[in-house]
Amino acid sequence: MKQSLRRIGLVARREFMAAVMNKGFVIGLLLMPAIIGLLIAVFPLVSSRNVPAVRGEVAVVDPTGQVAGALRTALTAEAITARRRDSAMRALQNTPAVVRDAATSPTAIARTVGAAPALTILERTASADLQREKQWLTERVAAGGLRHLALIVVQPNAVIASAPAEYGSYELFIPENIDDRLETELYDAIRESLVAARIRAHNLNRNEVEAVMSVRRAASVTVAAGAERQTNVAFNRMLPFVFAGLLVFGVTIGGQTLLTQTVEEKSNRVIEVLLSAVSPIELMAGKILGQMAVSMLVLAIYIGLGLVTLMSFAMLGLLDPLLIVYLIVFFLISYLLFAAVFSAVGAAVNEMREAQSLMTPVMLLLMAPWMFATVIGREPNSAFSVALSFIPPVNTFAMMIRLGSATPPPIWQVLVTMVVGLAAACAVTWFAAKVFKVGLLMHGKAPDMATLMRWAREA
Amino acid sequence: MQPALELRNLRKTFGATVAVEGMDLVVPRGALYGVIGPNGAGKTTCIRMIMSILFPDSGELSVLGRRSALEAKDRIGYLPEERGVYRKMKVGAFLIYMAELKGLAAEDAAARVPRLLQEIGLPGIEGKRCEDLSKGMLQRVQFLAAVIHQPDLLILDEPFSGQDPVSVRVLREHILGEHRRGATVLLSTHVMAHAEEMCQHVVMIHQGRKVLDEAMAGLRRQFDPRIIYFEPLDENATASSLDETATASSLDAHATASGLAANATASSLSAVIGVERVESLDGSYRITLIPGTDPAGMMPRLAAAVAPARIELARLRLEDVFVRIVTEGSRSQAASEALRASVTAGAEGVLA
Numbered sequence: 058m059k060q061s062l063r064r065i066g067l068v069a070r071r072e073f074m075a076a077v078m079n080k081g082f083v084i085g086l087l088l089m090p091a092i093i094g095l096l097i098a099v100f101p102l103v104s105s106r107n108v109p110a111v112r113g114e115v116a117v118v119d120p121t122g123q124v125a126g127a128l129r130t131a132l133t134a135e136a137i138t139a140r141r142r143d144s145a146m147r148a149l150q151n152t153p154a155v156v157r158d159a160a161t162s163p164t165a166i167a168r169t170v171g172a173a174p175a176l177t178i179l180e181r182t183a184s185a186d187l188q189r190e191k192q193w194l195t196e197r198v199a200a201g202g203l204r205h206l207a208l209i210v211v212q213p214n215a216v217i218a219s220a221p222a223e224y225g226s227y228e229l230f231i232p233e234n235i236d237d238r239l240e241t242e243l244y245d246a247i248r249e250s251l252v253a254a255r256i257r258a259h260n261l262n263r264n265e266v267e268a269v270m271s272v273r274r275a276a277s278v279t280v281a282a283g284a285e286r287q288t289n290v291a292f293n294r295m296l297p298f299v300f301a302g303l304l305v306f307g308v309t310i311g312g313q314t315l316l317t318q319t320v321e322e323k324s325n326r327v328i329e330v331l332l333s334a335v336s337p338i339e340l341m342a343g344k345i346l347g348q349m350a351v352s353m354l355v356l357a358i359y360i361g362l363g364l365v366t367l368m369s370f371a372m373l374g375l376l377d378p379l380l381i382v383y384l385i386v387f388f389l390i391s392y393l394l395f396a397a398v399f400s401a402v403g404a405a406v407n408e409m410r411e412a413q414s415l416m417t418p419v420m421l422l423l424m425a426p427w428m429f430a431t432v433i434g435r436e437p438n439s440a441f442s443v444a445l446s447f448i449p450p451v452n453t454f455a456m457m458i459r460l461g462s463a464t465p466p467p468i469w470q471v472l473v474t475m476v477v478g479l480a481a482a483c484a485v486t487w488f489a490a491k492v493f494k495v496g497l498l499m500h501g502k503a504p505d506m507a508t509l510m511r512w513a514r515e516a
Numbered sequence: 517m518q519p520a521l522e523l524r525n526l527r528k529t530f531g532a533t534v535a536v537e538g539m540d541l542v543v544p545r546g547a548l549y550g551v552i553g554p555n556g557a558g559k560t561t562c563i564r565m566i567m568s569i570l571f572p573d574s575g576e577l578s579v580l581g582r583r584s585a586l587e588a589k590d591r592i593g594y595l596p597e598e599r600g601v602y603r604k605m606k607v608g609a610f611l612i613y614m615a616e617l618k619g620l621a622a623e624d625a626a627a628r629v630p631r632l633l634q635e636i637g638l639p640g641i642e643g644k645r646c647e648d649l650s651k652g653m654l655q656r657v658q659f660l661a662a663v664i665h666q667p668d669l670l671i672l673d674e675p676f677s678g679q680d681p682v683s684v685r686v687l688r689e690h691i692l693g694e695h696r697r698g699a700t701v702l703l704s705t706h707v708m709a710h711a712e713e714m715c716q717h718v719v720m721i722h723q724g725r726k727v728l729d730e731a732m733a734g735l736r737r738q739f740d741p742r743i744i745y746f747e748p749l750d751e752n753a754t755a756s757s758l759d760e761t762a763t764a765s766s767l768d769a770h771a772t773a774s775g776l777a778a779n780a781t782a783s784s785l786s787a788v789i790g791v792e793r794v795e796s797l798d799g800s801y802r803i804t805l806i807p808g809t810d811p812a813g814m815m816p817r818l819a820a821a822v823a824p825a826r827i828e829l830a831r832l833r834l835e836d837v838f839v840r841i842v843t844e845g846s847r848s849q850a851a852s853e854a855l856r857a858s859v860t861a862g863a864e865g866v867l868a
Contacts, residue, residue: 060590060619063619064617067613067616067617068617071613075602075604075605079604322600322602325600325601325602325603326596326598326599326600327599327600327601327602328600329569329596329597329598329599330594330595330596330599330600330601330614330658330661331617332567332569333567333569333589333592333593333594333596333662334589334614334617334618335589335617336586498564498569498570
């Protein structure tokens with residue numbers, strides 16, 4: 058027994074090393090997180106609404122005489138920073154406390170707000186020549202000089218309505234190649250200045266007006282029997298799919314390698330050399346364990362990256378750590394089931410081409426959860442979803458989607474899924490081991506399903 | 517002491533095909549046994565059953581005193597007929613892996629690898645990938661994988677198949693080395709000459725049944741030959757082969773002359789009392805004696821008739837024995853020739 062375990066360990070170690078010490082594996086492993094990481098890192102930068110720290114001059118023509126001064130104040134670096142902070146806080150209003158706390162930490166705020174632009178306001182007279190001012194925008198600036206960024210022309214009726222409730226606005230002229238985010242920044246400042254001027258003109262109390270206008274949007278609270286918690290819509294929607302995806306991915310990566318390695322060993326004729334040292338069952342067990350370690354490594358890396366990402370967005374608290382435990386348990390169950398099938402198919406055929414026809418149904422089973430994923434995700438507790446979570450081999454995937462959803466299933470259902478899954482995995486492994494044993498030394502015609510059944514009976 | 521190997525009435529079928537039937541065999545410890553027979557005779561099936569890779573339908577076997585090779589795997593070295601390596605694996609790593617599977621500690625295996633590679637004529641290739649080796653080199657590496665753990669029983673299925681003459685010689689030396697070390701060796705081959713050269717004992721299998729189980733020494737006595745090979749000293753007498761090849765007119769006279777000389781030699785030899793038949797071979801003669809004639813007494817008489825360059829008693833070859841056994845009863849010339857061809861193919865290697 059001890060010797061047997063030792064041999065299984067040796068086979069597993071070789072399988073693991075052969076898979077991991079392979080350039081293709083390393084590239085494949087790193088490529089996906091690299092692409093995702095790149096997207097995570099680059100996308101916010103690209104899509105950030107913060108204007109990069111630009112320096113330059115903004116000319117203002119203000120016939121009302123009440124806006125330019127306020128605008129000068131509104132476009133100071135401090136004012137811009139304050140506005141950005143407010144808008145960031147508004148965006149976070151409906152997020153859970155953990156996220157809000159993390160996102161409003163001084164460093165997080167500093168990162169969100171970014172460096173404010175340094176804008177110099179040049180006030181022009183009300184009678185300034187518009188054509189000449191426009192030309193000013195196109196003038197070339199000497200190296201090191203301040204760029205001419207914009208010309209703001211406040212309309213005469215912008216503060217005092219020309220007719221009841223008929224307020225003017227402003228015109229904005231910019232040169233070519235100006236970041237459109239600067240426009241938003243300018244709009245925010247002009248809006249601020251105009252509103253302030255209008256309120257002053259009407260002798261209103263600004264705080265009162267704002268209080269009257271403001272209605273906070275409520276964050277929904279999910280009510281479950283005996284528990285209430287904040288809803289996080291986007292996160293909740295994605296989580297089950299991420300977990301089901303990891304599950305399918307883990308099983309596929311291990312199973313596929315298992316299949317190709319077994320076929321290779323067989324076509325290389327290395328199998329009989331091995332069989333003089335290990336029994337077929339030891340060989341199969343070792344191979345399955347070795348590839349399981351490979352899959353676990355891949356999953357660990359991906360889960361780790363996911364956690365780091367969540368942490369960097371301060372959303373770690375949203376994830377129930379128990380989900381990761383469930384993921385691992387369900388991975389082990391579904392991996393065992395599929396790995397046994399993959400290795401049996403690998404042993405039964407002579408080359409990869411022949412494996413295709415036998416693999417099609419297996420791949421369909423592996424893909425089946427995706428077909429039902431949306432349905433299960435939308436109604437995790439419907440009769441259909443509950444039924445699916447008890448039918449192997451899709452049960453583990455279905456249960457994973459349900460566990461990740463906003464309304465997780467009762468624990469007894471989770472246990473039933475585990476027991477059913479494990480029983481199915483054992484039954485399939487038993488069958489696969491027989492096929493594996495017979496198939497290893499069979500060369501020649503590719504077997505069909507009936508032949509495999511006969512082997513299992515004979516073995 | 518229990519024999520290294522004992523097979524009792526083994527039977528194995530594949531569907532309707534009977535691969536092995538009524539197989540009995542006892543291989544004592546320390547022996548060097550050859551299992552011979554043409555391709556498809558059932559040698560590999562027998563060996564696979566001994567190795568517990570296949571299981572017999574009926575019958576019993578014991579390997580190194582155990583009921584199955586599975587219980588003695590670590591003490592058996594096996595070189596299967598269908599042998600391969602992990603192509604991407606390095607030679608050293610492959611050998612260490614195989615040794616570890618056979619129960620050797622990794623350090624011990626690592627220590628043995630360079631020495632073994634040196635001994636088998638492949639020094640310093642530990643770091644090479646298996647896919648970078650030539651076929652001959654790979655075969656030697658595979659042999660090392662079978663013996664690295666110094667097995668008590670070494671089973672080699674067609675160890676020389678597909679080998680060049682140099683590799684055959686190296687391998688033969690190492691197999692004999694393992695035998696000298698004390699290992700019981702059982703090797704199968706369809707090339708009788710290999711078994712004849714190396715083995716102390718041969719077992720013949722034909723159509724799944726054992727047809728011969730004899731010590732080599734006894735074999736030679738049991739089938740006492742009546743054949744003498746004779747090569748005359750006179751060059752002209754040996755030119756009989758020109759009879760067929762010389763057609764140009766300028767050669768006619770010479771050809772006729774040498775043809776006559778050859779005929780003269782043949783008739784001189786035929787005239788010696790005790791000779792039943794003389795056949796002209798390429799450059800020599802094969803003389804069959806009348807049954808009961810003493811070959812020792814015949815030799816001086818033949819030498820007196822025609823001056824010899826070489827005169828020797830024909831050693832009976834295993835293939836002759838084999839052909840005689842399996843064609844007993846059915847006297848089909850074509851069948852026995854086909855059989856002879858199947859067991860001599862590849863023998864060049866051994867003569868090198």
